[in-house]
Amino acid sequence: MDTSSSIVTGAGLADAVRKSRLPARLDVVQSATGLVLALFMWGHMFFVSSILLGKDAMWTITKMFEGYFIFGRAYPGIVSVVVAVIVLLLVVHAALAVRKFPINYRQLRTYRGHMKLMRHEDTTLWYWQFVTGFALFFLAAPHLFQMLTQPGLIGPYESSDRVWSYHWWPLYLLLLFAVEVHGGVGLYRLAVKWGWFAGSNPDATRRRLKALKWALTVFFLALGLATLAAYIRIGIEHADRVGERYVPASVQPGAVK
Numbered sequence: 001m002d003t004s005s006s007i008v009t010g011a012g013l014a015d016a017v018r019k020s021r022l023p024a025r026l027d028v029v030q031s032a033t034g035l036v037l038a039l040f041m042w043g044h045m046f047f048v049s050s051i052l053l054g055k056d057a058m059w060t061i062t063k064m065f066e067g068y069f070i071f072g073r074a075y076p077g078i079v080s081v082v083v084a085v086i087v088l089l090l091v092v093h094a095a096l097a098v099r100k101f102p103i104n105y106r107q108l109r110t111y112r113g114h115m116k117l118m119r120h121e122d123t124t125l126w127y128w129q130f131v132t133g134f135a136l137f138f139l140a141a142p143h144l145f146q147m148l149t150q151p152g153l154i155g156p157y158e159s160s161d162r163v164w165s166y167h168w169w170p171l172y173l174l175l176l177f178a179v180e181v182h183g184g185v186g187l188y189r190l191a192v193k194w195g196w197f198a199g200s201n202p203d204a205t206r207r208r209l210k211a212l213k214w215a216l217t218v219f220f221l222a223l224g225l226a227t228l229a230a231y232i233r234i235g236i237e238h239a240d241r242v243g244e245r246y247v248p249a250s251v252q253p254g255a256v257k
């Protein structure tokens with residue numbers, strides 16, 4: 001055996017004849033978890049924004065998720081199960097995303113250098129997806145832990161008290177911007193990566209996808225801000241009765257177990 005082939009064997013490269021499919025499979029799992037989380041977020045924003053239709057509307061949605069209209073009494077534990085599934089998806093998604101992060105400061109600087117030099121919008125979008133993804137590690141955790149451990153404290157007064165009297169609104173504001181930018185860019189990149197909605201002219205397809213991405217981001221940001229403002233308003237009004245649970249006028253006090 002000559003010296004060069006023994007170096008190859010020593011480095012383990014002799015076994016590397018067959019290329020591993022693992023990175024491609026991990027990419028599919030990362031995309032799939034991202035897609036499910038983005039779809040969940042759309043649903044979440046609509047359900048949470050039911051407060052814009054009034055306190056009774058939000059109460060009804062909350063009780064629906066607690067199984068009240070099926071079992072005749074509320075089981076907040078059902079909400080905890082949903083939260084646990086979301087946490088699992090988030091952990092898998094984040095663990096796989098870390099593979100793509102710059103591993104040291106020099107790599108990050110090189111990336112930013114390329115970004116400034118090229119002024120290529122998709123490269124800049126990736127950077128914002130990285131920054132907001134990193135922020136979400138920290139911002140999503142308190143909210144999810146709260147929802148997991150106290151699912152029974154969701155409702156028109158309960159949520160508004162949390163947002164205002166228990167000072168959660170700054171976290172929600174940051175979370176809203178981080179998740180909408182991250183999800184919007186993520187969905188756009190998924191569509192480009194897997195060729196969804198691809199037409200005969202790739203440039204035109206990208207332009208259309210980008211317009212759709214911005215429209216969705218602006219729509220969900222506006223909806224989220226209006227929703228947050230509604231919880232803040234109710235929270236301020238309810239500040240002197242903080243802790244009181246909401247019961248619709250149509251329901252006898254004490255009837256909801």
Ligand code: HEM
Nearest residue numbers: 048083086140147154159162172175176179224225227228
């Ligand atoms: C990826 C995970 C999640 C993110 C990024 C997220 C983000 C947010 C944001 C930004 C708000 C503020 C509402 C607004 O600005 O319009 C909010 C509120 C809310 N979220 Fe989530 N959420 C997540 C998961 C969940 C889950 C799993 C549940 C429960 C099943 C949940 C239930 C709620 C509720 C009830 C509110 C209303 C305020 C409150 O009760 O504290 N969220 N969420």
